[in-house]
Structures are given as structure tokens and as C-alpha cells.
Amino acid sequence: MTIQNFLKTLKTAKRTSASTLSPKPYQHLPDLVSPFLTASKPLDASTLQDLNSTDFHDILTNPHLKASKCYRFFNSVVKNQSVLSFKPHLQDHLTLISRLLKARLFADTESMLKAVSIDENLRYPFLVIASAVENCCFESRIMAKFFNLMLKVYSDGGKFSEAAEVFDFMKNNGIEIDERTCTVHLNALKRADELGLALDFFDQMVQTGLEISVYSLTSVVDGLCRNGDIKEGREIVEEMSGRGVKANVITYNTLIHSCAKRWDFEELDLVLALMNKAGVGYNVETYKFLINGYTSYGKIEEAERLVMEMHAKGLRVDSYLYNLMMNGYCKLGSIENVLLLLGRMSDRGVKPNADTYWPIINWYSKVGGMEMAMKYVREMQKMGFELDKVMYDTLIDRFCRNGMADEAFEIRIEMERKGIHADISLCNQIGELLCETYQTEKAKMLMNIMIKRGKCPKTVSFTSAIS
Template sequence: MNRSLVNEILLKSISQSAFKIHHLSKSTLSSLQTLPDSRTNSFLNPLYNFLPNTQNPSKIVDNICTNLKERRSTLLDKGMIPHLGNQEVSRVLLRCQSDSFAALTFFNWVRNGTGVVPTIRNYCLMLHILAWSHNLPQTMKLLSELIELNRNKSEKVSIFEILVLCTKECIWEPVVFDMLLKAYLKAGLVWDGFVTFRKMVKLGFVPKIVSINFLLDGLLKLDQIDECWGIYEEMRKIGVRANTITFNILTHVICKSGDVDKVNEFLDKMEEEGFDPDIVTYNTLIDSYVRNGRLKDGLYLYNIMYIRHVMPDLITHTSLINGLCREGNVREAHKLFHRMIQIGLYPDVFSYNTLICGYINKGMMQEARTLLHDMIREGVPPNEFTCLVLIEGYRKKNMLISAVNLIVELQKFGVSVCRDLQIDLVVALCRVDKPFAAKSLWERMVQDGKEAHKLEIYNELIVSFCISSYVNEAIQLKDEMFFKNIKPSLITYRTIIECLSRLNRTTEGEVFMRDMVEFGIQPDTTICRSLIAGHCKEKNLNQAESLLSFFAEEFQVCDNECYNELFKVLCEEGDIGKSMEFQNRMQKFGFTPNCLSFKYAIDGLSRRTACGDAFIDE
């Protein structure tokens, strides 16, 4: 934009709006532009004129400027620093406008060595000087610093408006406003950048297309769709010509808004502007069509690309393969996959994964496994997602052994399988009563140094072995835990004791119970019931009574179910006197007969009476 025109517009804007803003917000901005400083009032003292110039506070600006001009390292006598205020900082900067090096040297000295905190106005003057001298890297650095300072203030001010006000008294370049827009976007303050853009346009400044593209991209990520189109309209009004990047961003805007019907209209407008859609444009549109379930439109654009001599790339084909697989047309997807290879494109892991997922969703595990072999043969290493979808595919079809074989096969090829994925498979095998396969996979993990969640996995294996009545294998795992310094839990012992009791090895189960007590783990009611039930089933009645007393005395476990289990067996033997003696002994430990106990006693008496009557009849 012509500089004289900018000056003319700016002077009118300042007199009509910016100057008005200055007066309306004078009380607000004063603390940021010219902080009240009692030190400046001392300059009125006429006695200072009798001091040497280097010690006269009235000459502080002159002294600093002289020392800056002569490139002296000491800018001011230490005794004069308390008399330096923000007004003096501004005056020095204005005196050094033509020497940006001197101005920046002074500004850094103020910030780092005087205790004076520069105001927003001080910063803006320095920014104008740097921009005018074309020191753009330093300008951007200082802008970023100023934005952070303003962000942390309780009462934020408009940096843009203060920059405008400063143009009345210093040299300046319009580029500083464009850089302010970039700095806001760099700091992640997209909305502040948008407000700055609007103010720039209103005052006649024309942002560069690069800055506008950054702003459009930021607004797109915030889903500010309407604002994106508003900026595009403003661009046309102020004469900023869009480029390919602009149109590609706006293509994303169209796709994100979901209004894919506007695509053809937008492409026509793009061509009217003199730009041909490139590969990014087509890929964005095709991906949007696929995600919105409009695969036919995506395939139509795919064919248009060839007509317009835009060669589809890997992303194009992967998007369409994904769309075909989502519609269940995995055979056509595989044909497109082969066509991609025929035109010289090499599938990557994402392309393979997309097609593998398509086959798995159709339950075609053999075809998916073949693709896995193909990718390994072609030197494309499977990633964690590849392993995940294949193993999940086998799990859905209840082919867990095949999943284990797949892991073994992958490891032979040098493919690392995620530890958590293997642990999940170990647990899944345990819960479908395949403990030996689970143990085999777990042992392979241990050999590879992947022993995470050890106690939980051992418990899962022990439970699975015990459910399948392989208690010896479960005991072996428990012993292995001791060897590896893994403390068994209540679940570990309870599972083994229940299994031993169920397999008529209750005495061994009791040994385990006493072992766990010595190990500091208190048995619970479930263990008590299992052992009492086991002894009763094996007719070890004395051991059962002894154990019942032990639980009551040692752990205060007085479980009526355990009591009734033993009382029932005694009653069934028909010796009522023995049953009553047992009842009296147990009452001393806190056991109280209930209605079920009396039922067992009555049943026992009935059987005895029936047996007696039968004997008399004979």
C-alpha cells in the first residue's frame, strides 16, 4: 500500500477514532503509558541547574543520548538512575529513532539494569523504531514479549491502539501491524489476532496473505466457520489476492461445515481466481466425502483428478480404500489397492492397516493374515495398530489360539508386540479355560522381560488352572511366585484351597490354609466353608470340628453355614446323642443353632425312627 495514502488514512483515523479512544481511555491507559512518577516533579527545582550536567536530573535525557551516541558502556551515573522514569524512557527512544541499535541498547539497559519497568507505550515506540529499521526478527521477539506481558495483566489494553497512537510522534512502518497479527497467532491468541485483523482493515492497513492464511487456519481449528468466510469476503474488498494455501484452508472450512454441496461452486470460484485445485485440495475433499458417507462423490473426484492431470497419491487411495471398506466392499478396495501399486505408489503401514481392517470387519481373517505377510515381505513393518486389529479380530471369532500363534509368528519376524496387548490376551485365555496356552504366552513374555502386573497375571492363571481342576499346576505357579519374591494374595490361596477341597484333597487344603496364616494372610469365610465342606464329604468329621473351633477361636469366624454342614452329617449318621454333644461344644464358641439346624435334627430323628420300625417289622 502507498505510504502517503496510509499516512493520510491514518491521520484521519487518528483524529476521528484513535484520538477519541485516547481521551476516553486516558485514565485507563495512563498507568500503562506514563506511569505517575514523583521523581519527574523534582526536575522543576531550579537548584539543579547549579550541578554539573552529568549530575543534573534535568539533563538526564541529554546525558543518556550523548553516551549512546558515543557508544559508551555506562549510559548514566548510578546516582541519576532514581530520577529515570517512563517519560524519560520515551523521550530517549524518540531521540534515537534513526539509530535502532542505540535505541535497543538503551531499552535493554532499562529493562535489565535500572529497576524501571517499561510501559506498553515504551514497548510500542521501540517496536516502531525496530520495524522502521527493518530489524524484523527483533521486532517479532519484542512483540511476543509484549503480548505475554499484556496477557498477564489484570486489565489488558489494546496493543494495536497504542501502536496507532504512537505513530503521531515517531517514524513507523505499516509492517509492524501485520507482525502484531502474526505474533498473536504465534502465541495461540487466535481471537486477539482476529480482532487485530478487523481493526487493521478498518484503519486501511492491508495484511499480507501469509498472515491471513495463519489466521484462517487458527480460526478453522477453533471451528469459527463463519469468521473464516467473513475474512475471505474482507480479502476481496481490500484487494488481497488469495493463493493456493488460502483455498486449501477454505476447502477444509467447507468440509468441516459439512456443506459438501458447495464444493463444485467453490472449485469454480477457485478457477476464476486463476488457481487450479492441487493434490491437497482434492485429498481434503475426497476425505470429507468419505467421512460423510458420500463415497460415490469421492470416486467421481478421483476420476476428475486424472482428467485434470492431478495424479492421485497415497493419501487419495487410502481415503477411498477406507470408504470402500466402511461400506463392506472390501474386494473393490483391494482392487484399488492393486491399482495404486500399478501406478508406482508404494503402500505404507496406514494403507495396509486400512485394508486389513476391512477384511477383519468382514470376518475374513485369512485374507487379513495374508496381507500381513505381504507387508512384511515388502519391508513395511507392522505397527501396534496392525497387531491390535488382528488380535481383536481373532478374539471376536473366539480364535484365541490363532491369536497366540500370530504373536509367535510376529516375534519370529522381529515385530515387537505391545506388552499390554499380550497381557490382555493372557487374561482372555484364562477366562475361556485355556490355562496352558495362557501360561505358554506368559512364559514367553517373562523371557522377553515383560513381567508387568505379575501378581494379577499369576492369580488369573491359578484361577484358570483350578477351574479346570489342574490344581498341581496351580500349586506349581504359587511356588514360582515365592521363588520370584511375589507375595501371594488371599485370592491365590483361596482359589487353590477351594480346588483341593473340591478334589477330595481337603487335608492338603488345610495345610495351605495354615501356611497362609503363617504368611500373614487371614483366611475368610469362603475358605472356612470350602474346608468344612471338603472334610464332611470325606467323612473327616473330627478334623472338620477341630477346624471349625480353630476358625472361631483364632479369627472369630462363627459361620452358621459351616456349623450346619457338619451338624447335618452328624444327624444323618443317626446318633442324636453325638449330634447334641457337638451342638453343646459348639455353643461354647458362639455357634447358635437356627431353623435349618433343627430341620437337620428332625430329619435325623425321622430316619432313626424309620430304621427302628423297619427292624421291629422284621
């Protein structure tokens, strides 16, 4: 046969083959559901009465229908279960699940898996599902996706024993395990406060030979740290480093934060040494955790050294870190260092806030330096920061303790203008002091304000002096 004759024969065969194909691939579908499946029209429940299990299965396996349409149809059937002469069985679910997985419709797949594995009315035991899946002869790629998603569904639903059963089944049958799914399960165990189960599962992951990610490692370390087992967390980091799993800065920050807030500086030094050995540098969060821990313990100079180190590295230093140090120095009574830090903030271009000024104001007012306290109050207000109720109440109390009735009264008036009302006990304090200094007009004015606010003066000396 010549090449020309062969090509003619091939063209004739193609035309003949094409003519035998149905121009309407949906024509063999049951008439009652064709409009619903092909045109997305609403499905009338009454039309389902004549649907049988054979037609139902044919629809789910029809290659001309998209998996998404089959899923929509399946849900409609389930919702109208009462009018059907049959009930969708496990094989129907698995048939559609396989198609959804191939179409990468994972959210829909997960919804169906929840129905057969967790739903109280429908669920099947895991081994029944696993056996049915094997009978379906899923290809290995789809089977791996199926069981990994099952592990996640059980884990999300708090069915931890079933999740462990899935993991064992996959391990024993050579089904590829997705390490990311395992991380999801570790996080679920941690949220459920099942640290023991999380550690056991992580150990199984390691023994199985999975390539452990830093995310799984960090999840386990975080769980241990939350439980106060910082040493064990550090030892796991060391052990996994020997296996080639390198902790990152987030892992180390988890350990550092736990050490710092517990003032466990001995363990902290070991963590920092391990971090340095691994060549992992500090980030802004690392410095914040360290500075917070040092300042709360009173190691302010160490905290200040770290802040200067941040500046030298070009890392962003905000007012929060300076405020921590200033609070620390105030607790130690070292106001000179506080003022030095305030100056350094300005030199470094770090803008102060209300929390920067308040420790200074509070310290001066506590030791009787009300003039200096008010100097920083006015400076703070010029910067655009206002006093809150607690700050005003504190200043009034300090003025009264120092016998400064006029200043206490003026602060009270300033509060009123801003719509802030002092506590009744402080108003009584001011009133008593005004009466003691024979300022009865101001005392009357204060009493009238209190009455308008629905507060009745309670101090006898106050009310009797102005009556």
C-alpha cells in the same frame, strides 16, 4: 576554470568538509548514557534520574546509533520508569518502531507494538495509534509493514475486532495489505473456533481484490471441514477455481479426509471428480485417507485396488495400509483374503509388524484355532516382534475357554519371564482349570507366584482345591 583547477578546488572542499565533521559522533549524547550506548555497558538505574524527555527523544532519533542499541536503551528506561521524571509517550514508541522496521528487526518491532496495542497498562486505541502514525509521515513501505504487523499482533492476541479495524483502515486508505498476514489471521480465527468470522474475513479479502493464495483457501476449507461443512468447503474450492485460485493436493486432502472419516462417500465422489477435473494427482496422504475410510466402512476391495495402484505408481506403501485391509477382512470373517494379503506383502517387499500378525492371531484364537494362532505367534516372535500385555491376556483367556490349562499356564510363565503380569482374574481362571484337571502342583506354583506379587487368590474352588 581549467579541469585541473576544478579538481584541486574539489579536493580542498572535501578536506575542509571532513575537518568540520566530529571525529566522535557520540559526543553530543548525554554523558550519563554514552557508555551504555557505545560500549554495551550495564546501565545504572541511578544515572537515569537526570534524563529528560528531550534527551530521550534525541537518543532515539540519533542516526549514529543502531536501532538495536536504541531498542536496548528504550527497554532499560521502561524498566526503570520509577526513577524517571517523565514517561515515554506514544510518539517515542512510534519513532523507535519506525527505525526497527527500517532495520528489519521485526521481532523487536512486534514486541513494541504489543506494548502500545495490547498491554493492559499502556495500550492506546487503534485510531489513536493510526492518527499518530500518519503524523509521523512514515514512508509508504514502512507504513505498510507497520499496519500489517499491527494486524498480526491484534490477531495473535485474540483481539479480532481490532484486527478487523486495522484491515478496514488499510483497505480504505490504500495501504498495501500482505496476503500472508491475512492467512495468519484466518488461522488464528480458526484456532479460536470463530469460523463465522473467518468466512467473513475471507470474503472481505476476496472483495478487496487481494490475490488469494492457496494457503488462505486451504485454511478456510479446513475450518469448514472441521465443522462438518464439507459441501460448503467443496463449493468454495469450485468458486475460487473460477477466480483463478487453484486448490492443491493439501486442500483436496483436507476435503477427502473429512469425507472418508464420516463415510460420506457421495460427497467424496464429488470431491474426487473435482480433483480429477483440476488435474491434481493423489499423493501418499490422499491414498491413506481413502484406504482408511474404505476399510473402516467395509469396502476392502476398493481399498485393495488403491494399494495396488500405489504400487503401480511407485509410491511407498507401508505395513499400516496392509494392516488396515487385513483388519477389515478379519471383521468380515474372510481369513483367506487376510492370508493372501500377508503373502502379497512379502512379495512386494513390505515388512510386517506386530499389528500385521495380531488380527490373524486374534481371529484364529476367537474361533478356537489355538494351534494356528500359536503358529503365527511364533512366526511373529521370529520376526522380532513381541506380544504385549493385552495380547498375552487375550491368549490366556482363549486357552482357558478352550479348556487348554497347560497352554494357558505356559503362556503365563512366559509372561513372567518378560516381567509382564497377567490380571488376577485370568490367574484365577488358570488356577480353577488346573484344579479341574487335577494339576494341583501347577496350581500351587501359580498361587505362590500370585502371593509373591501381593495378589491374593479370590476364587474359592481354586484355593480350597490346593489347600
